[in-house]
Amino acid sequence: MMKIHYNVDLYQVTRGLMADKNFWKNISFNEFSPQQWESICDGCGRCCLIKLQDEETDQICTTNVACRYLDLENNHCTKYLERTTLVPSCVKLTPENLSEQFYYMPQSCSYRLLYETGDLPEWHPLKSGSHSQMNEMGISIQYLAVSEATIEDEEQLFDHIIDCEEFDDE
Ligand code: SF4
Numbered sequence: 001m002m003k004i005h006y007n008v009d010l011y012q013v014t015r016g017l018m019a020d021k022n023f024w025k026n027i028s029f030n031e032f033s034p035q036q037w038e039s040i041c042d043g044c045g046r047c048c049l050i051k052l053q054d055e056e057t058d059q060i061c062t063t064n065v066a067c068r069y070l071d072l073e074n075n076h077c078t079k080y081l082e083r084t085t086l087v088p089s090c091v092k093l094t095p096e097n098l099s100e101q102f103y104y105m106p107q108s109c110s111y112r113l114l115y116e117t118g119d120l121p122e123w124h125p126l127k128s129g130s131h132s133q134m135n136e137m138g139i140s141i142q143y144l145a146v147s148e149a150t151i152e153d154e155e156q157l158f159d160h161i162i163d164c165e166e167f168d169d170e
Pocket of ligand 1: 016041043044045046047048093105106108109110111137
C-alpha cells in the first residue's frame with residue numbers, strides 16, 4: 001500500500017464574496033478571483049484525510065486519520081502557506097489542474113460538484129450562510145476524524161479505513 005497524504009485549499013469567505021451573489025454560476029473558473037476560487041472550498045476537510053492506495057489494483061481507501069497539520073476544531077490547515085513543502089503530496093487545486101485531481105477528491109467536494117453540476121449544493125456555506133448544516137449532515141469531518149499525530153505506526157492506518165473505491169480516471 002502507498003500512503004497518500006492529501007490536503008488542498010481550505011475554505012475562506014469574506015463579506016465581499018457573499019455580496020457577489022451566485023458568482024460561481026455567472027463566470028467560468030478561469031475568471032474567478034483568488035478569493036472567489038478559495039471560497040468554493042466548503043472546508044469539509046475530507047481531502048485532508050489520509051488515503052491508502054493499493055499499488056497493484058490502484059484501489060484507493062480513505063481513512064478517518066487527518067493530516068497532522070489540520071486543526072480538527074475548525075478544519076483549517078495550521079501550515080497553510082507551507083503545506084506543499086511540508087507535505088509534498090499535498091496538492092494545491094487550481095482551475096487548471098482540477099479535473100486531473102478528481103480521482104483523489106471526495107464525491108462531496110464542492111469544487112467537484114460545481115465542475116460536474118454547474119452549481120453548489122444547498123448546504124454549501126456560500127448558500128446556507130454557515131458550516132452548521134454540512135456539519136450536521138456529516139459532510140465535514142467534524143465528528144469523524146482523528147489526527148495523524150495520534151497514530152504511532154503506519155500499520156494502524158489500516159484499522160482506520162472508512163471507505164474504499166476503485167480507481168477511475170475516465
Ligand atoms: S474536499 Fe474539496 S471542499 Fe472539502 S476541504 Fe477539500 S478542497 Fe475543500
